[in-house]
Amino acid sequence: xxxxxxxxxxxxAACCALLLALLPWLADAFGDPYLVTLFSRILxxxxxxVSLDLIIGYGGMVSLGHAAFVGSGAYVVAILAFHxxxxxxxxxxxxxxxANDQALLVWPxxxxxxxxxxxxxxxxxxxxxxMQFIMITLAFAQMLYYLFVSLEGYGGxxxxxLWSRSRLPGLDLADNVNFYYVCLASLLLFLWLMxxxxxxxxxxxxxxxxxxxxxxxxxxxxxxxxxxxxxxxAGAGAGLAGVLLANQNEFVSPGLLHWTxxxxxxxxxxxxxxxxxxxxxxxAAALLLMEELLSAYTEHWMFFLGPFLILVVLFAKRGIYxxxxxxxxxxx
Amino acid sequence: MLLFFEQLLNGLQLGVMLFLMSAGLTLVFGxxxxxxxxxxxxxxxxxxxxxTVSLHSGSFLLGLLAxxxxxxxxxxxxxxxxxxxxxxxxxxxxxxxxxxxxxxxxEGVRMIWGRQPLFMDVPQWLSGTVELIPGAPYPSYRxxxxxxxxxxxxxxxxLFNHTRLGMRIRAGASNREMIxxxxxxxxxxxxxxxxxxALLAGLAGAMAGPILAVESGMGESxxxxxxxxxxxxxxxxxxxxxxxxxxxxxxxxxxxxxxxxLLRLFLPLASADGAGASLASMSVxxxxxxxxxxxxxxxxxxxx
Amino acid sequence: MDEPLLRxxxxxxxxxxxxxxxxxxxxxxAGEVHALIGPNGAGKTTVIKQLAGxxxxxxxxxxxxxxxxxxxxxxxxAQLGLARSFQITSVFEQMSVxxxxxxxxxxxxxxxxxxxxxAARDNALTGPTEAALERIGLEARSELLAAxxxxxxxxxxxxxxxxxxxPRLLLLDEPMAGMxxxxxxxxxxxxxxxxxxxxxxxxxxxxxxxxxxxDRITVLVYGAALATGTPDEIRGNAEVRRAYLGESx
Ligand SMILES: Nc1ncnc2c1ncn2[C@@H]1O[C@H](COP(=O)(O)OP(=O)(O)O)[C@@H](O)[C@H]1O
Ligand SMILES: [Mg+2]
Numbered sequence: 001x002x003x004x005x006x007x008x009x010x011x012x013a014a015c016c017a018l019l020l021a022l023l024p025w026l027a028d029a030f031g032d033p034y035l036v037t038l039f040s041r042i043l044x045x046x047x048x049x050v051s052l053d054l055i056i057g058y059g060g061m062v063s064l065g066h067a068a069f070v071g072s073g074a075y076v077v078a079i080l081a082f083h084x085x086x087x088x089x090x091x092x093x094x095x096x097x098x099a100n101d102q103a104l105l106v107w108p109x110x111x112x113x114x115x116x117x118x119x120x121x122x123x124x125x126x127x128x129x130x131m132q133f134i135m136i137t138l139a140f141a142q143m144l145y146y147l148f149v150s151l152e153g154y155g156g157x158x159x160x161x162l163w164s165r166s167r168l169p170g171l172d173l174a175d176n177v178n179f180y181y182v183c184l185a186s187l188l189l190f191l192w193l194m195x196x197x198x199x200x201x202x203x204x205x206x207x208x209x210x211x212x213x214x215x216x217x218x219x220x221x222x223x224x225x226x227x228x229x230x231x232x233x234a235g236a237g238a239g240l241a242g243v244l245l246a247n248q249n250e251f252v253s254p255g256l257l258h259w260t261x262x263x264x265x266x267x268x269x270x271x272x273x274x275x276x277x278x279x280x281x282x283x284a285a286a287l288l289l290m291e292e293l294l295s296a297y298t299e300h301w302m303f304f305l306g307p308f309l310i311l312v313v314l315f316a317k318r319g320i321y322x323x324x325x326x327x328x329x330x331x332x
Numbered sequence: 333m334l335l336f337f338e339q340l341l342n343g344l345q346l347g348v349m350l351f352l353m354s355a356g357l358t359l360v361f362g363x364x365x366x367x368x369x370x371x372x373x374x375x376x377x378x379x380x381x382x383x384t385v386s387l388h389s390g391s392f393l394l395g396l397l398a399x400x401x402x403x404x405x406x407x408x409x410x411x412x413x414x415x416x417x418x419x420x421x422x423x424x425x426x427x428x429x430x431x432x433x434x435x436x437x438x439e440g441v442r443m444i445w446g447r448q449p450l451f452m453d454v455p456q457w458l459s460g461t462v463e464l465i466p467g468a469p470y471p472s473y474r475x476x477x478x479x480x481x482x483x484x485x486x487x488x489x490x491l492f493n494h495t496r497l498g499m500r501i502r503a504g505a506s507n508r509e510m511i512x513x514x515x516x517x518x519x520x521x522x523x524x525x526x527x528x529x530a531l532l533a534g535l536a537g538a539m540a541g542p543i544l545a546v547e548s549g550m551g552e553s554x555x556x557x558x559x560x561x562x563x564x565x566x567x568x569x570x571x572x573x574x575x576x577x578x579x580x581x582x583x584x585x586x587x588x589x590x591x592x593x594l595l596r597l598f599l600p601l602a603s604a605d606g607a608g609a610s611l612a613s614m615s616v617x618x619x620x621x622x623x624x625x626x627x628x629x630x631x632x633x634x635x636x
Numbered sequence: 637m638d639e640p641l642l643r644x645x646x647x648x649x650x651x652x653x654x655x656x657x658x659x660x661x662x663x664x665x666a667g668e669v670h671a672l673i674g675p676n677g678a679g680k681t682t683v684i685k686q687l688a689g690x691x692x693x694x695x696x697x698x699x700x701x702x703x704x705x706x707x708x709x710x711x712x713x714a715q716l717g718l719a720r721s722f723q724i725t726s727v728f729e730q731m732s733v734x735x736x737x738x739x740x741x742x743x744x745x746x747x748x749x750x751x752x753x754x755a756a757r758d759n760a761l762t763g764p765t766e767a768a769l770e771r772i773g774l775e776a777r778s779e780l781l782a783a784x785x786x787x788x789x790x791x792x793x794x795x796x797x798x799x800x801x802x803p804r805l806l807l808l809d810e811p812m813a814g815m816x817x818x819x820x821x822x823x824x825x826x827x828x829x830x831x832x833x834x835x836x837x838x839x840x841x842x843x844x845x846x847x848x849x850x851d852r853i854t855v856l857v858y859g860a861a862l863a864t865g866t867p868d869e870i871r872g873n874a875e876v877r878r879a880y881l882g883e884s885x
Contacts, residue, residue: 062424124621127628130423131367131567135559136624142556143617150613152606201742201750201758208728208739215726218688220714220743220801229749259556263369263431270428300443306436310414313421313429 005325012324013278020184024177036176037248042288043183044244047190049268049280051237056266057275058198059230060210064134065121065141066265069114069235071257073242075148076110078160078252085163103166103173111239117144118235122228138259148254159253166247173247183244187281190237194277197233206230271312273321282320334468339589340582341464345474347581348481352536353558354565354573355488356529362568362634363504364419364522367426370410370433371558372551374530378403378537379546380441383452386541392455399538400531407530411523419522438548449545477539484532488570501525502570557584560616564623566630575631580616587615639702641666641835642687642805647696649682649859656682657693658859664805669827669836671846674856675880680839681723683856684807687837688720689713700805714743717804721811723839725790727797729783736782736793737768740800764800772796772826788819795826799834806836812845824849847871855880 019026020039027035048070055061083090084100099105125136149157165173173179197203209216209223216223246252255261264287272283294301316323357371378399386395414433418426454473461469492498504521536554544550561580565572592608599607623631640663649657656679664670672680685691687698689710698706705713728736738755741764742748755761769775772792777785782793795811811827812820824845827836831849840846846853847867854864855876862880863873870876 056424062427064427124624127624128563131361131365132563132629134367134423134427135563136620139556139560139563139617139620143614146613147610150606150610152609196754197751199754199756200752201748201755201761203751204735204739204742204755205748208731211728211730212726214690214710215722215728216739217710218690218714218720218722219740219797220711221748222709222711226748259552263427263434266424266428267431270424274424300439302435303439303443306432306434306439309432309435310429313425313432314417317425 008326009278009321009324016281017188024180033176036180038288038292040176040180040183040248041245042285043180043187044241044248045265045268045288046281046284047183047187047244048238048241049265049272049284050187050191050194050277051234051241052265053269053274053277053280054194054197054206054237055230055234056269057277057280058203058210059206059227061126061227061231062134062266063125063137063231063234064259064262064266065137065139066234066238067259067261068121068141068144068257069118069238070242070245070261070265071144071148071252071254072117073110073114073239074246074252074256075154075160075242076113076239077106077166077243077246078162079154080106080109081162081166082154082160101164101167103168106166107240107243110243111236114239114242115232115236118238119228119232122231122235126224126227126231138262141257141262142259145254145257145259148257155253157254159251159255162246162250162252165250179247183248186240186244190240191277191281194237198277202226202229267309271309271319273319273323276319276321279319279321282324286320334465335589336586337465337468338470339585341470341474341478343582343585344578345477345481345581346585347578348478349536349540349554350557350561350581351481351574351577352484352532352539353554354561354577355484355570356525356532357558358562358565358568358570358573359501359525360529361562363501363525364415366415366418367423367430368415369427369430369555370437371529371533372553372555373434373437374403374407374410374533374551375537375540375554376437376441376546376548376551377406378534379452379541379544379550380445380450380537381534382538382541383450383546384445386452386455387450392453392458395452395541396535396538399534399541403534403537404527404531407533408523408527410530411526415526416519416522434552437551441548445548447548449547452541452546454542473542480535480539484535485574492570497524557616560620562630564620564630566633568634569630569632572630572632572634580619583619584616587612591615638666639699640664641701642837643699643702644683644687645697645699647683647686647698648694649679649686649691650694655859657686660696660856660859660861662854662861662864664835664837665852666835667832668851669831669838669849671838671840671850671853672856673840673843673846673853673880674862678856679859680856681809682859684720684809684837684839687713687807688718714801714803717801718807719798719801719803719805720807721794721798721809723809723813725787725794727782727790727793729781731782732779733774733782733785733793734765734769734778736797737800738762738765740797741765741768744801768796768800771799773822788815788822791815791819791823792826795823799830804835806830806834808836808838808840810839810841812840812842820845 023039024036027033048066052063052066055063080100121140125133125140128136154160165179171178173182205221205226209227213223245256268283268287269280270283271286272281273279291301294304353371353375357368360366360368381402382395382399385398386392389395410433414429418429458473458476460472462472462475463469492502501521557580561573561576564580565576591612592605595604595608642664644660644662647657647660660683672683674680682691686693689708693706697704700716700718705716728739738761741761745760745764769778772795774789774792777789782790785793791811795808798806812823815823820842827849838846838850850867852864852866853870855862855870857879863870863876865873
């Protein structure tokens with residue numbers, strides 16, 4: 001990667017980070033508190049997109065079911081809150097439901113459950129490659145979608161409304177600005193973790209497998225388990241995004257798991273520049289802001305977004321990251 | 333028992349629909365190695381055209397004809413304008429571009445026909461019932477769908493086993509280099525295969541019109557089941573598509589009917605029905621997982 | 637006689653109508669350079685693929701130091717000390733030369749479920765990686781992406797990666813294919829320098845290289861071993877001359 005690219009991206013990233021850090025003040029100055037909500041959403045989707053980038057961009061595993069793990073994270077939060085709200089015992093009263101809104105308890109649990117789900121789905125899906133892998137991840141995600149639709153006890157199609165956000169000792173998450181900073185911190189933390197991961201031994205194996213799997217095997221790497229581990233980590237990241245999303249909206253429905261959301265996450269990764277970690281953050285911002293702007297003009301904005309995506313694929317393969325990079329090679 | 337029989341026929345009918353969808357798509361996957369998410373859009377186009385034309389002309393057959401023509405034409409344009417440029421790209425590009433196509437078609441349909449679903453009538457001459465088993469009347473229209481499916485399967489069998497064109501297509505599905513070696517015009521063959529797939533999808537959509545609500549996004553719910561069929565059957569294999577389509581259709585339909593009954597043996601009524609419904613919604617995917625654990629490349633893989 | 641390092645017993649592999657491997661029983665003694673020669677399509681690569689675990693034989697057994705490895709996956713065999721280079725260059729084009737070699741070293745030095753420490757600064761890897769770089773003489777190119785190497789350099793990297801894991805048995809599939817005369821000399825020197833320290837199965841069309849490097853040669857025709865012997869024995873074998881050497885020289 002050419003030096004000018006690194007420095008340019010660092011510059012842009014630093015500017016963005018500064019803007020994001022100051023955003024609540026800016027929103028105040030503009031007198032538009034909605035900006036805080038909008039950017040919380042952007043940060044959350046960016047987190048999900050970065051986690052997808054780990055498996056698509058670095059691992060070469062094109063998963064079209066990533067929304068399932070976002071959804072599972074969100075549903076863990078919502079279902080636990082639901083039991084608290086309804087006073088309905090969980091597992092026959094075996095678990096104390098009074099703690100069901102404690103972030104320090106619920107959030108890690110949701111992340112772990114999403115990771116386990118990803119491990120299970122990954123374990124089966126990774127037996128295949130290429131097109132089959134795409135179709136299978138899509139199918140499993142859709143299976144979970146239908147599963148939640150069929151769970152009448154948890155609102156079925158209509159989903160679950162939360163009475164409040166999770167409780168975090170010392171910080172009132174009901175306050176949008178506080179919550180915004182939690183989202184920002186989560187994203188930065190996750191980006192940092194992924195950055196370390198990608199250049200670790202493990203990350204090197206994952207990257208190598210993307211490029212040349214037979215060679216990896218002949219070198220002595222049992223690639224399946226590394227791919228599965230990466231898939232699981234990505235699922236955990238998506239689960240965290242789901243946790244935040246449930247809290248942000250205070251509402252969770254099967255729509256979260258719908259496959260079009262998985263498609264949108266892929267769009268964010270590619271639009272931003274895959275295999276770059278920062279790219280998907282730009283991609284998430286670009287897509288959501290574009291939605292926001294276009295939908296102000298026409299309710300049929302998807303009619304224009306579709307062909308735009310095709311043009312991106314055909315002519316702007318390296319995404320926003322590559323564009324920032326200028327002439328250099330956009331690959332990290 | 334009679335209900336079971338009816339459900340079985342319903343499963344068969346869903347299987348036929350899935351076969352029409354997957355036969356073309358599995359060839360597109362097999363020969364061009366391109367993953368086309370927008371196959372469901374062709375199904376939707378077929379349904380909308382059939383509904384609109386038959387409503388205005390009063391003739392179901394005219395609607396069917398319009399649907400076939402329109403979906404083949406749209407498929408042709410799709411291939412020429414977009415997919416052709418994607419054959420050499422990786423699967424990720426294909427996913428993104430055809431995802432873009434879906435957004436385009438779904439929203440386009442909303443712009444033309446609005447957000448309300450259309451409803452299409454069963455043609456007069458098929459609106460009756462037939463008693464295959466005494467005491468169990470079954471709608472003639474659904475039987476007709478099954479019959480059409482059998483005819484199409486027969487047609488494809490003859491095409492692929494007894495015509496030169498068909499054998500070339502099949503050779504291409506199992507070995508792409510072979511086509512080039514045989515000196516066949518690949519571009520033309522690709523377009524033909526794609527149009528054939530589009531035609532079959534349009535046929536499925538038109539026939540689904542009177543059974544389902546014709547609405548934007550209808551293509552995707554069947555598309556995902558179609559993927560399940562292709563994965564189970566093995567990419568590129570028509571025979572696999574047929575077997576898997578019938579399997580998936582039956583499991584999907586019977587699961588919703590049998591699982592609650594089965595669970596009632598162990599659980600109280602309400603929770604049996606709840607759990608049954610949940611399990612039924614997952615049964616097809618569990619079937620897929622089981623097949624994959626056993627045979628990662630599907631039942632009848634066409635490639636080595 | 638000692639158990640050979642590698643032994644195949646009645647190996648069979650068919651591709652449809654093609655009998656690619658036919659009742660093949662090879663023995664490769666520890667320390668020898670064993671060449672496998674034969675006309676194009678004789679089934680040499682297919683043998684290597686079965687030894688490396690990329691293809692399952694239809695029947696027959698493969699034993700590494702007496703242990704049956706027929707059912708082991710490729711990665712397991714590599715861990716047991718079986719390394720191979722590919723006839724068609726197979727390096728990681730988007731990684732630097734150094735990272736290519738480091739990856740090969742990493743496969744044998746500790747496990748790879750390390751998520752945090754930078755691999756580039758992992759002391760357990762850097763030493764052997766530098767040694768591997770030196771061995772193939774690509775120190776000056778170490779930061780270049782493998783994609784930007786010349787063809788001959790890629791071939792060297794290819795073999796270097798196979799060597800980096802310090803294997804017990806090296807399977808070389810036409811390491812000199814497509815190289816210019818300079819490259820061929822370099823590669824011959826490299827293999828010569830490994831002789832005695834490493835057991836090798838060498839597939840090569842360059843007969844000068846084969847006859848100067850090999851301790852023993854097996855001639856493969858239509859998937860079956862026509863003859864096995866020292867270079868002199870093979871040179872003097874009338875059947876071999878007729879079937880192969882005569883027509884290709
Ligand atoms: N995957 C395969 N499928 C079908 N035939 C194959 C395959 N691999 C090799 N063959 C055939 O097996 C024979 C031996 O091939 P190969 O081992 O590559 O020969 P060599 O390396 O000696 O030139 C050839 O006839 C080749 O066409
Ligand atoms: Mg060969």
